[in-house]
Amino acid sequence: MTFRDRTxxxxxxxxxxxxxxxxxxxxxxxxxxGVPVALEVARALHAPLDVILVRxxxxxxxxxxxxxxxxxxxxxxxxDRVVASLHVSEADIAAVEARExxxxxxxxxxxxxxxxxVPLAGRTAIVVDDGIATGSTARAACAxxxxxxxxxxxxxxxxxxxxxxxxxxxxxxxxxxxxTPVRFFAIGQFYDDxxxxxxxxxxxMLDRAHHAEAGAQGAGPAAYDAEVTIKAGPVVLSxxxxxxxxxxxxxxxxxxxxxxxxxxxxxxxxxxxxAAGLGTLLFDLLTVAEERDRANVFDIQLLAxxxxxxxxxxxxxxxxxxxxxxxxxxxxxxxxxxxAAAASGNDIAAVVxxxxxxxLAMPVLGTVRAPTLLIVGGDDTAVLELNRKAYAALRCxxxxxxxxxxxxxxxxxxxxxxxAELARDWFRAH
Numbered sequence: 001m002t003f004r005d006r007t008x009x010x011x012x013x014x015x016x017x018x019x020x021x022x023x024x025x026x027x028x029x030x031x032x033x034g035v036p037v038a039l040e041v042a043r044a045l046h047a048p049l050d051v052i053l054v055r056x057x058x059x060x061x062x063x064x065x066x067x068x069x070x071x072x073x074x075x076x077x078x079x080d081r082v083v084a085s086l087h088v089s090e091a092d093i094a095a096v097e098a099r100e101x102x103x104x105x106x107x108x109x110x111x112x113x114x115x116x117x118v119p120l121a122g123r124t125a126i127v128v129d130d131g132i133a134t135g136s137t138a139r140a141a142c143a144x145x146x147x148x149x150x151x152x153x154x155x156x157x158x159x160x161x162x163x164x165x166x167x168x169x170x171x172x173x174x175x176x177x178x179x180t181p182v183r184f185f186a187i188g189q190f191y192d193d194x195x196x197x198x199x200x201x202x203x204x205m206l207d208r209a210h211h212a213e214a215g216a217q218g219a220g221p222a223a224y225d226a227e228v229t230i231k232a233g234p235v236v237l238s239x240x241x242x243x244x245x246x247x248x249x250x251x252x253x254x255x256x257x258x259x260x261x262x263x264x265x266x267x268x269x270x271x272x273x274x275a276a277g278l279g280t281l282l283f284d285l286l287t288v289a290e291e292r293d294r295a296n297v298f299d300i301q302l303l304a305x306x307x308x309x310x311x312x313x314x315x316x317x318x319x320x321x322x323x324x325x326x327x328x329x330x331x332x333x334x335x336x337x338x339x340a341a342a343a344s345g346n347d348i349a350a351v352v353x354x355x356x357x358x359x360l361a362m363p364v365l366g367t368v369r370a371p372t373l374l375i376v377g378g379d380d381t382a383v384l385e386l387n388r389k390a391y392a393a394l395r396c397x398x399x400x401x402x403x404x405x406x407x408x409x410x411x412x413x414x415x416x417x418x419x420a421e422l423a424r425d426w427f428r429a430h
Contacts (some may be wrong), residue, residue, distance in 0.1 A: 001179035005193040009158035010040025028052035030129040032197040038128035049209035050118040053139045055100035071144030113413025122148030131187030132160035138149035142171040162324045200411040207267040207417045232309040239283025250325040256331020273418040278365035304339030324349040335360035341370045352423040358390035371397040373426040377406030
């Protein structure tokens with residue numbers, strides 16, 4: 001069995017878990033590679049998603065040998081036989097634990113920001129990774145989940161070696177591994193794309209899951225969710241159109257330089273808007289061939305024209321005709337959004353720029369009539385100054401919001417969530 005990527009693996013693993021009627025689940029991922037897999041599982045089970053952070057305690061004289069593991073909240077699990085055989089003192093254990101706990105707490109702050117972990121006491125903890133090789137980290141994670149009070153432990157992974165179910169049976173109540181091939185050398189051999197997952201991507205996925213859970217109760221299932229194609233001049237553009245039940249507005253995304261409709265940041269913002277009842281259209285302003293020419297990425301007139309043609313398509317599409325339309329732009333996409341909004345007869349309800357370059361649309365800013373929100377990271381000093389100049393040139397209802405501690409890509413914990421909330425509130429107000 002080969003998986004396209006971790007998302008594909010997560011969807012397949014989710015299908016294997018949804019038939020099990022799991023009671024009160026919490027999905028906890030081993031970072032970083034386990035998070036995109038677990039995100040799909042959490043979505044399918046309508047369960048909260050969190051990371052489970054563990055640090056192995058290496059024996060003082062043999063650091064490669066685990067004598068136990070630690071988790072958040074002061075949890076410590078010891079391998080009593082190893083401790084006894086090596087005659088490790090409590091003082092030695094405490095010294096190793098203190099060192100490892102510093103790193104554990106650093107990672108907790110990095111991944112969750114101000115949020116607390118999801119409590120496991122009395123619940124079913126589904127521990128997820130992108131694969132299992134030696135099993136030492138997975139075993140530690142299951143033991144830590146048990147120490148946190150989980151009533152039942154399910155370990156789930158897309159792939160692992162033969163015998164993994166038996167090897168994990170003493171720490172997990174149920175083991176679900178989709179494929180246990182005879183010729184197993186490394187987890188990555190079973191993925192077409194096994195690109196390393198960054199800390200920033202983990203933060204984004206946890207934020208997406210948090211907001212999706214927060215909005216799920218009121219939003220309900222999407223009434224329309226489909227891949228679409230849009231004719232724009234000589235090319236056909238691809239996109240994804242999502243409409244929550246009862247949506248009266250739709251936000252069209254104008255992606256920036258180096259981004260696309262598949263960007264985790266764009267998808268995260270879209271999910272926050274969808275949870276608030278707003279429709280979204282994630283699409284690419286340029287074809288794959290056009291993106292190879294960097295000049296196209298900064299051709300604001302071309303991008304704005306594509307956005308206007310897409311707006312015309314929305315107004316004629318049976319599912320979106322009559323909906324109020326807003327634009328969400330990032331980087332050069334923000335200039336395209338303002339350029340399209342300034343076009344004669346293009347009645348746009350609101351525009352939001354996140355980390356954008358509205359200054360690239362300077363010649364038309366004075367003619368924009370749509371209420372415009374400029375969101376900039378406080379640490380993105382160069383772009384902040386450009387946004388201040390654009391703000392001064394705008395003559396419509398406008399606001400400049402600075403997100404403290406955010407850099408250009410809003411990678412810091414909680415900063416993208418704040419930007420998404422500001423965008424959501426602006427669109428809902430207008």
